Amino acid sequence: MPKPADLNAAATQPKNGKPGQVTKAATRTEKVHEALRQAIIEQQLSPGARLPEDMIGDTFGTSRTIAREALLRLSVEGLVDLLPNRGAFVANPSLDEGRDVFVVRRGLERMVVLQLGGQLSPAHITELRRMLEQEELAGARDECEAIRLAGEFHLRLAEMTGNKLLIRYLTETVSRCSLVMTIYGRPHSVDCGIDEHRQIIEALIAGDKARAAEMMEHHIEQVAGRALLETRKPLSVQDVLALYATAVAQD
Amino acid sequence: MPKPADLNAAATQPKNGKPGQVTKAATRTEKVHEALRQAIIEQQLSPGARLPEDMIGDTFGTSRTIAREALLRLSVEGLVDLLPNRGAFVANPSLDEGRDVFVVRRGLERMVVLQLGGQLSPAHITELRRMLEQEELAGARDECEAIRLAGEFHLRLAEMTGNKLLIRYLTETVSRCSLVMTIYGRPHSVDCGIDEHRQIIEALIAGDKARAAEMMEHHIEQVAGRALLETRKPLSVQDVLALYATAVAQD
DNA sequence: TATGTCAAGATTGCATGCAATAATCTAGGA
DNA sequence: TCCTAGATTATTGCATGCAATCTTGACATA
Numbered sequence: 001m002p003k004p005a006d007l008n009a010a011a012t013q014p015k016n017g018k019p020g021q022v023t024k025a026a027t028r029t030e031k032v033h034e035a036l037r038q039a040i041i042e043q044q045l046s047p048g049a050r051l052p053e054d055m056i057g058d059t060f061g062t063s064r065t066i067a068r069e070a071l072l073r074l075s076v077e078g079l080v081d082l083l084p085n086r087g088a089f090v091a092n093p094s095l096d097e098g099r100d101v102f103v104v105r106r107g108l109e110r111m112v113v114l115q116l117g118g119q120l121s122p123a124h125i126t127e128l129r130r131m132l133e134q135e136e137l138a139g140a141r142d143e144c145e146a147i148r149l150a151g152e153f154h155l156r157l158a159e160m161t162g163n164k165l166l167i168r169y170l171t172e173t174v175s176r177c178s179l180v181m182t183i184y185g186r187p188h189s190v191d192c193g194i195d196e197h198r199q200i201i202e203a204l205i206a207g208d209k210a211r212a213a214e215m216m217e218h219h220i221e222q223v224a225g226r227a228l229l230e231t232r233k234p235l236s237v238q239d240v241l242a243l244y245a246t247a248v249a250q251d
Numbered sequence: 252m253p254k255p256a257d258l259n260a261a262a263t264q265p266k267n268g269k270p271g272q273v274t275k276a277a278t279r280t281e282k283v284h285e286a287l288r289q290a291i292i293e294q295q296l297s298p299g300a301r302l303p304e305d306m307i308g309d310t311f312g313t314s315r316t317i318a319r320e321a322l323l324r325l326s327v328e329g330l331v332d333l334l335p336n337r338g339a340f341v342a343n344p345s346l347d348e349g350r351d352v353f354v355v356r357r358g359l360e361r362m363v364v365l366q367l368g369g370q371l372s373p374a375h376i377t378e379l380r381r382m383l384e385q386e387e388l389a390g391a392r393d394e395c396e397a398i399r400l401a402g403e404f405h406l407r408l409a410e411m412t413g414n415k416l417l418i419r420y421l422t423e424t425v426s427r428c429s430l431v432m433t434i435y436g437r438p439h440s441v442d443c444g445i446d447e448h449r450q451i452i453e454a455l456i457a458g459d460k461a462r463a464a465e466m467m468e469h470h471i472e473q474v475a476g477r478a479l480l481e482t483r484k485p486l487s488v489q490d491v492l493a494l495y496a497t498a499v500a501q502d
Numbered sequence: 503t504a505t506g507t508c509a510a511g512a513t514t515g516c517a518t519g520c521a522a523t524a525a526t527c528t529a530g531g532a
Numbered sequence: 533t534c535c536t537a538g539a540t541t542a543t544t545g546c547a548t549g550c551a552a553t554c555t556t557g558a559c560a561t562a
Binding site: 027162 | 323324335348351355362366413414416
Binding site: 027028029062063084085086 | 547553555
């Protein structure tokens with residue numbers, strides 16, 4: 001084996017290969033980021049609201065630096081719009097943009113099931129079956145919990161592919177879908193049909209990729225339909241005016 | 252019409268709806284970000300190399316703040332690995348991770364052509380045909396230019412969908428594919444078959460979505476195959492040693 | 503009244519300084 | 533000689549300050 005001196009010749013590499021995020025919320029930035037993310041998804045912060053760095057820093061007891069970084073991360077996730085020299089705003093996607101997000105999600109979810117079909121380990125299968133049971137239990141009892149579990153299902157499925165990029169994109173997209181649904185969907189509708197979940201899993205276990213893919217696409221289509229078909233939910237005053245504003249400000 | 256006072260009741264909205272990036276490289280951060288991105292993709296910075304904030308700041312004549320932000324952006328693009336309290340490194344994806352990136356790209360490109368099939372405007376069609384001509388011209392003459400144009404083709408196709416999220420994801424993924432190819436591909440291979448491009452466009456114009464999708468998937472498969480099948484390209488010293496390091500450092 | 507100009511205030515863009523953490527080096531003991 | 537523990541150095545995490553930019557409101561003018 002070569003002498004250890006060779007180690008120094010090369011650029012020093014991180015030794016523990018890609019630790020990812022083993023620990024949760026190691027740094028303060030992560031905490032603020034996560035908190036803001038939750039607040040936006042749960043609609044505690046209404047779309048279009050301003051997010052001044054100072055305000056965030058004061059609220060969390062940190063400096064603007066932290067707030068800045070968190071906002072930057074959120075902007076790449078699409079939950080925040082960052083306008084140069086203007087500041088940050090909670091994302092306020094239009095209906096068309098919302099549809100676009102669901103289009104991408106449908107495609108990503110399709111990739112997931114295509115990757116997974118016939119590849120599930122026994123451990124995965126039992127886990128999925130257990131999640132399904134929990135969903136059914138919660139479905140009758142706790143609406144909020146049911147929504148959470150339904151989201152979890154899709155994310156867990158993605159994680160099982162082991163494809164980090166796919167996981168990241170799907171996670172992001174699911175977040176954005178949540179935001180879109182808080183704007184345009186009717187409140188507190190259980191958006192995922194549990195039975196559809198079951199059928200998808202059965203197709204996956206059977207190794208029928210094509211069918212699983214088709215069902216998943218149909219499933220997302222359903223969710224999108226429930227969320228987006230009805231534009232009835234009253235747009236807030238600023239939303240309506242924004243439409244006119246965009247038509248005017250073509251500078 | 253309601254009194255203007257209502258405007259103030261609502262959260263103030265950005266007036267010019269989503270200007271995106273009309274101006275190029277408005278802020279210094281963007282410039283550094285873009286410069287680093289180019290350097291990485293063109294393999295001026297070798298995978299695994301350390302990227303200290305100080306060094307970047309000194310190089311570009313800015314402070315660490317700028318370098319920090321640029322690195323953060325690059326890390327979400329997957330071109331840089333950011334390890335807490337350790338610093339930034341040029342991403343050094345494993346072969347498996349490289350394959351994963353191509354899997355995602357294949358799916359994304361499929362979405363693009365499915366969106367576009369039969370939806371292309373005459374202006375789009377003429378533009379695509381002209382790009383194709385340029386590709387053919389460059390193919391015989393300038394290898395480097397040919398590669399650039401081939402990449403451009405895929406990106407432009409994505410832009411024509413108008414789906415911002417899809418555009419962002421595909422842009423990112425294409426960048427990552429470039430990185431992967433610099434590591435595992437043979438140097439200066441023209442990775443896109445021009446004829447395949449032509450056939451895809453013809454299918455799109457004909458409105459044959461299914462065929463376009465199939466051809467695009469096949470096309471990406473080809474590119475991935477050329478890039479990834481051969482692991483022969485010698486791994487750099489640090490790459491090899493990293494393998495041993497990961498096996499050892501299980502702390 | 504409507505419009506254009508300009509000054510005051512607010513907010514971001516960026517630089518720098520200090521503390522905290524990790525990496526490296528050195529010394530002491532088995 | 534090898535291994536371990538403490539000290540040293542390098543680098544990041546974070547806070548703060550100043551300048552640049554944008555927004556807002558007042559004021560003058562047509």
